Amino acid sequence: MTNSPVTPLLDQVPTPNELRKLKPEQLRQLSDELRAEMIDAVSTSGGHLGSGLGVVELTVALHYVFNTPEDRLVWDVGHQCYPHKIITGRRDRIRTLRQGGGLSGFTKRSESEYDPFGAAHSSTSISAALGFAMANKLSGKPGRGIAVIGDGAMSAGMAYEAMNNAAQAGNRLVVILNDNDMSIAPPVGGLSAYLARMVSSSEYLGLRSLASRAVKKMSRRMHDAIGKAEEYTRGMVTGGTLFEELGFYYVGPIDGHNLDHLVPVLENVRDTSEGPVLIHVVTTKGKGYAPAEESADKYHGVPKFNVVTGEKQKGSAGPPAYQNVFGDTLADLADSDKRICAITAAMPSGTGIDRFAKRHPERSFDVGIAEQHGVTFAAGLAAQGMRPFAAIYSTFLQRAYDQVVHDVAIQNLPVRFAIDRAGLVGADGSTHAGSFDITYLATLPNFVVMAAADEAELVHMTYTAVEHDEGPIAFRYPRGNGVGVPMPETPQKLEIGKGRIVRGDANKPAKVAILSLGARLEEAKKAADTLEAKGLSTTIADMRFAKPLDEDLIARLARSHEVVVTIEEGAIGGLGAHVLTFATDEGLTDAGLKIRTMRLPDIFIDQDSPEKQYDIAKLNAPHIVETVLKALKHNSASVEEARA
Structure with a gap:
């Protein structure tokens, strides 16, 4: 670690009110100090680095020009908001990012009035900013809605749906397209900046408005022709014809790191009556920190690191990551099965599909941030005889639920859903927690829903999904590394709807039966050790399937045990609810059987270490013992002992 950077000017700018008192020529120094502060903060806390570095100057310029928080600034996804947090009164807590009780790694309404809209998923900013803009317009209040959206987020249809609906907001809506990956129209130095300033200036817009009024007095055909000529002439010079067609006045592209270019354009847009306006800003991800500029993908999200060398803090070697187990297994199976395809929605490395893609690039598809399209695309592949795997985080699959129902389940198409980041996810907090997939999938007719207890089970479930052509099938697995079990040399096809006994005997009378679904199995084993030390004989079943239920196994355990406890990393409505329904329908509770369900509580759990999150959720071994x-x-003494 290094000493904190020297930031004399940033020290004088705790909020945008002080920022707006600076002279324009001071903004370069402020940006440099802000960048240094952010790098140092993330080096101690870990988090998203490259995206925030890319918008330092843009952040300074936006708060300098616009009257935030009255002008509502909405950051798409929100992972680039660290510089924004530093200059909006949260610098003293910036080294608590993504920690329990600390700052969220994303924008969050409860944190600050400068975070008007919480975001951690992509492509919501324009819709939200439009809502703010229209609310102010309708109520007669001042203030704009300003959306900052990255070019990657423009791959989602929701962004275009919002833009198509934006005309009524007029100049109340400003969209900043942060082009930091593949430039739509590369800036060409001073000429590009000059053109952007010119077409956003009040003089140009005034002449444009005057000409427009004059043209309206001409024939309709002449009016349309002149309007198209102006639009396309400007489009050929600066780009942006697509946005013009959606009703936006397009300005750009401009260098998002050149404050001499950026600030005047923003001031022109602020003072114009034209609108809505889209400003195309080109930035460099990781700007100002050489390791992040040279390897933007590896410095998108980082653990703690050495600022001087860029060396990241390495964790201890351990079992393989679940996503890599899945990616390697699927690639192996695809060697001999040409029908296997893999689909990801802009998360190839996060889902392990990058490993599949290296070996089978022609059968690997990254559809961008477009989960809805990805699911229906997979349905089309399945309908034509392929074996598609839609590898999507649990929390992102929620965005495509209608497609899961309408395009997959109703048609009973054999789409395979590999659901990563199931359960609680630590530092990413509630927005990325995979809390609901068991509930929202197991309620659907035709679906098979599995949950892997460990990395070996994930291998078997991947193979089982390959071989399941009778309808849709899903399997979920957590973030992080496996538990260290031996890996199978050959994957096994699991019998659909059948669990396994991992301790005890389903037919032998005992006090307690624990029915585990997914990665809480290790905690169930620890709980069983404690219970048996207290003289309470315990049987453990890894249910494997939330749907269809292993009804025979449940019935046998219910008849031979006094207490049955279900445990899962999902919200109410999952395994526990299905077991209770089956047990009551079959009269298994009539003889005094006690059934208790353990699941995620009815709250959103903020960022923290996974261990603490599961303590909050009461899903660790002591909580299982206490429940029993x-x-x-x-x-009560025994219960207190269980908590200890």
């Missing part, structure tokens, strides 16, 4: 003892009505 309460069901058996053991004395």
Whole structure:
């Protein structure tokens, strides 16, 4: 670690009110200090680095020119908001990013009035900013809606849906297209900047408005022809014809790191009556920090690192990551099955599809941030006889739920869903937690829903999904590394709807049966050790399937045990609800059987270490023991001992 950077000017700017008192020529120094502060902060906390570095100057310029928080600034995704947080009154807590009780790694309404809209998923900013703009217009309040959206987020249809609906907002809506990956129309130095300033200036817009009024007095055909000529002439010089067709006045492209170019354009847009306006800003991800500029993908999200060398803090070697187990297994299976295809929605490395793509590039598809399209695309592949795997994070699959229902489940198409980041996810917090997929998939007819207890089970479930052509099938697995079990040399096809006993005997009478679904199995084993030390015989079943249920196994355990506890990393409505429904329908509770369900609580759990999050959720071994003892009505001393 290094000493904190020297930031004399930034020290004088705790909020945008102080920022707006600076002279324009001071903004370069402020940006340099802000960048240094952000690098140092992320080096101690970890988090998203490259995206924030790319918008330092843009952040300074926006708060300098616009009257935030009255002008509502909405950051798309929000992972680039660290510079924004530093200059909006949160610098003293910036080294608590993504930690328990600290700052969120994304924008969050409860943190600051400068975060008018929480975001951690992509492509929501224009819709939200449009809402702010229209609300102010309708109520007669001042203030604009300003959306900052990256070019990657423009791959989602929602962005265009919002733009298509934006005309009524007039100049109340400003969209900043942060082009930091593949420039739509590269800037050409001073000429590009000059043109951007010119077409956003009040003089140009005034002449344009005057000409427009004059043209309206001409024939309709002449009016349309002149309008098209102006639009396309400007489009050929500066780009942006697509945005003009959607009703936006396009300005750009401009260098997003050149404050001498950026600030005047923003001031022109602020003072114009033209609108809505889209400003195309070209930036460099990782700007100002050489390791991040040279390897933007590796410095998108980082652990703690050495600022001087760029060397990242390495974790101890351990079991393979679940996503890599899935990616390698699928690639192996695809060697001999040409029908296997893999689809990801802009998360190839996060889902392991990058490993598949290296070996089978022609059957690997990154559809961008377009989960809806990705699911229906997979349905089309399946309908034509392919074996598609849609590898999507649990929290992102929610965005495509209608397609899962309408295009996959109703048609009973064999799309395979590999659901990564199932359960709680630590530092990314509630927005990325995979809390609901068991519930929202297991309620659908035709679906098979599995959950891997460990990395070996993930291998078997991947193979089982390949071989399942009777309808849709999903399997979920957590973020991070496996538990260290031996890996199978050959994957096994699991019998659909059948669990396995991992401790005890389903037919032998015992006190307690724990029915585990997914990665809480290790905690169930620890709980069983404690219970048996107390003289309470315990059977453990890894259910494997939330749907269809292993009804025979549940019935046998219910008849031979006094207490049955279900545990899962999902919200209410999952395994526990299905077990309870089956048990009551079959009369299994009539003989005094006690069934208790353990699941995620009815709250959104903020960022913290996974261990602490599962403590908050009461899904660790001591909580399992406590649940059993309460069901058996053991004395309070025993319950307190279970918590210890």
